[in-house]
Amino acid sequence: FPIYTWQEKGHTKEVEVEDDPAEAKKESDDDTQAEKKKKTKTVIEKYWDWEQANETQPIWLRSPKEVTTAEYNEFFRKTFNEYLDPLASSHFTTEGEVEFRSILFVPAFKKEELMDTKTKNIRLYVKRVFISDDFDGELFPRYLSFIKGVVDSNDLPLNVSREILQESRIVRIIRKRLVRKAFDMILGISLSENKDDYDRFWENFGKFLKLGCLDDKANHKRIAPLLRFFSNQSENELISLDEYVENMKPEQKDIYYIAADSVTTAKNAPFLERVTEKEYEVLFLVDPMDEVAIQNLKSYKEKNFVDISKEDLDLGDRNxxxxxxxxxxxxxxxxxxxxxxxxxxxxxxxxxxxxxxxxxxxxxxxxxxxxxxxxxxxxxxxxxxxxxxxxxxxxxxxxxxxxxxxxxxxxxxxxxxxxxxxxxxxxxxxxxxxxxxxxxxxxxxxxxxxxxxxxNAFAGKWTAGATVVEPSQPSTPLETQHSETSEAEVVEPAEIGQQK
Known part of the structure; x- marks a missing residue:
């Protein structure tokens, strides 16, 4: 919104300077024939006029081709008080039924917890006037609350209220397009050559996407390719559902999974014995949210999810x-x-x-x-x-x-x-x-x-070869044995002499 101030200004101007009569007479005597040149000086002429105070154009109003990556990163850090550059950004303009401009960012680190329903990550502007950043799922679904950005619309009223945000058709259209752009950003990170970026994203925000499987059925097709799991053929690296489908055997009809508290527990479960023999891949759902998310997806690319720990398992080889x-x-x-x-x-x-x-x-x-x-x-x-x-x-x-x-x-x-x-x-x-x-x-x-x-199994197993000696008479106390031995060894000296 343009803001003007009444300010004093000035501009330079050349004016003629009148000569001193004495100096003018002297110069005329020295050179009467020379052509006289007029003397001038520069002066500042002051005046008052209106000047626009907020002439600097916001970054989201500029063309994306004119904005550098460094400018996007600086805007992200200063606006949202971040210290790391974002993993991805999206600067776009939507025209047609609803017109608005927006810049969205995927942060590199998680600040909000999963259950924080209210975040100040999206800033709403109406005709470049800041309205609010306190939303509860009106502009973004709760499971995408980690996305940060700016939205500037010309179609909303300046006195927009929470009731208008909840009931406005314009807001619903803006929300739908923002969600679509957010998924495009995340998908771009997953397809990047640098796999560490998506590994970092999944470590910080993977639970948010799993929550989306529960809350947003309409976007299951966008969420499913972004999910990552361990499997019996990939115990150390997370794989996507697309990679699982590519590795499926020709005769395999379903996507198999098992839920457990750890990868070690899952891979040692007896349910995997026949599945492993047939070289089928089994997803390991080791996060508490994994099983609920998969059950809500139900299928992926016309392949049903099947829990191998439940009854009526059909591996396709029954006689x-x-x-x-x-x-x-x-x-x-x-x-x-x-x-x-x-x-x-x-x-x-x-x-x-x-x-x-x-x-x-x-x-x-x-x-x-x-x-x-x-x-x-x-x-x-x-x-x-x-x-x-x-x-x-x-x-x-x-x-x-x-x-x-x-x-x-x-x-x-x-x-x-x-x-x-x-x-x-x-x-x-x-x-x-x-x-x-x-x-x-x-x-x-x-x-x-x-x-x-x-x-019962160990009874007599290690004592079978040992010799057991049972005494025929009751054992004599140790003190009695010593006394008898002492009496037998006593010899009188006279008797010894007579024997000699």
């Missing part, structure tokens, strides 16, 4: 005739195990995901996974009632090719009431509970069963 024969053979064993475990499991099935483990405990298709159950258990502060309400039903899957399951199958047919066999079923369930990522309800009972099993 129905063979499965039918195995189910018929082990149906009695499955019923026997289910009867023993009772309400602890929903049912007992033959597993198609195991190769080296005897059994595994999988979650229901529409319930919580073991990782989500662990997170919810921590949030409910130990309240079992709220946990039981949403806990998923559990399916106990057994591997019919494993020696332990074969032994239990024989025990089931020979003597179903054998206490040792029933105890083995209980121990098998408890160990599957731990290896599948669940938490044991009674760790002391589990440890007691393991100790008893170890005691």
């Amino acid at each position: 129905e005739e063979k499965e039918k024969d195995i189910k018929q053979e082990f149906s009695q064993t499955c019923d026997w195990i289910k009867k023993r475990l009772g309400d602890k499991v929903a049912r007992v099935d033959i597993s198609h995901r195991l190769s080296s483990s005897p059994c595994v405990l999988v979650s229901g298709k529409f319930g919580w996974s073991a990782n989500m159950e662990r997170l919810m258990r921590a949030q409910t502060m130990g309240d079992p009632g709220s946990l039981e309400f949403m806990r998923s039903r559990r399916v106990f899957e057994i591997n019919p090719q494993h020696p332990i399951i074969k032994s239990l199958h024989v025990a089931c047919e020979a003597n179903p009431e054998d206490p040792e066999a029933l105890g083995a079923v209980d121990l098998l369930f408890e160990t599957a509970l731990i290896s599948s990522g669940f938490t044991s309800d009674n760790p002391r009972e589990l440890s007691s069963k393991i100790y008893n099993l170890m005691g």
Whole structure:
């Protein structure tokens, strides 16, 4: 907005100087023939006029071609009190239905926390008059609150209020285009040759994008290519969903993932055994927000996300005739195990995901996974009632090719009431509970069963070759032995002389 001030000004002017009569007469006598030259001097002529005080043009009003990178960085640091240059910037003008100018920046470091709903990162100007920087999601969604910048619009009124910001169609159009430009900036960082820039961005602002998967369904297609995860084929480097799709096997139809508390836990889970044999890549969701974000995305490039720790996993290599024969053979064993475990499991099935483990405990298709159950258990502060309400039903899957399951199958047919066999079923369930990522309800009972099993296995194993000597008579006390020895060694001197 132009501001004028009434100021005194001046400009120089040449004026003639009159000669002194005495000097003029003397000069005329010396050179009467020479042409006389008029003498002049410079004077300052003062006047009053209006002058514009704010003549300097704001940087966002200048053409992007005229502004250098150094000027953008300096403006960013001074305006938003930053000490590092931004990772990216976008200077653009929107014309047409709504006209506004804007400069957006992606900072290099995170100052705001994820739950800070109010930030002063976007400054709104109307006709170059500062209006406000206190917004609560009106100009930018909360998950993009880390974006900083300036917005200058000519279409909004100068007395804009929060009600106008919430209900104005102009504001909704401005918000939509700002979000689009913000994603273009982030995508540019991800496609940059310098991968360290996006690694730094993801470390600082990755959780914000995951929150966007929950809050902004309309922009899922823009958010998904920006997500990064570890996998069983990339345990040290984060990969994108585009890289995962490129590495998929021709016969692979879905994107597989498993949620855990760490990469080590995820890669050692029994759910990966058959998937790893088929050389399928599995995403490791090790951040608490990863699983919720993926569940909200549901699919990417027509590939559905599939949790390998849940029931009804189909890897595309099932032989129905063979499965039918195995189910018929082990149906009695499955019923026997289910009867023993009772309400602890929903049912007992033959597993198609195991190769080296005897059994595994999988979650229901529409319930919580073991990782989500662990997170919810921590949030409910130990309240079992709220946990039981949403806990998923559990399916106990057994591997019919494993020696332990074969032994239990024989025990089931020979003597179903054998206490040792029933105890083995209980121990098998408890160990599957731990290896599948669940938490044991009674760790002391589990440890007691393991100790008893170890005691039976180790009984006499290392003492079989040792010779055990049992005394025929009660042992004589040490003091008595010493006294008897002393009495036997006493010899009289006379007797010694007679013997000689």
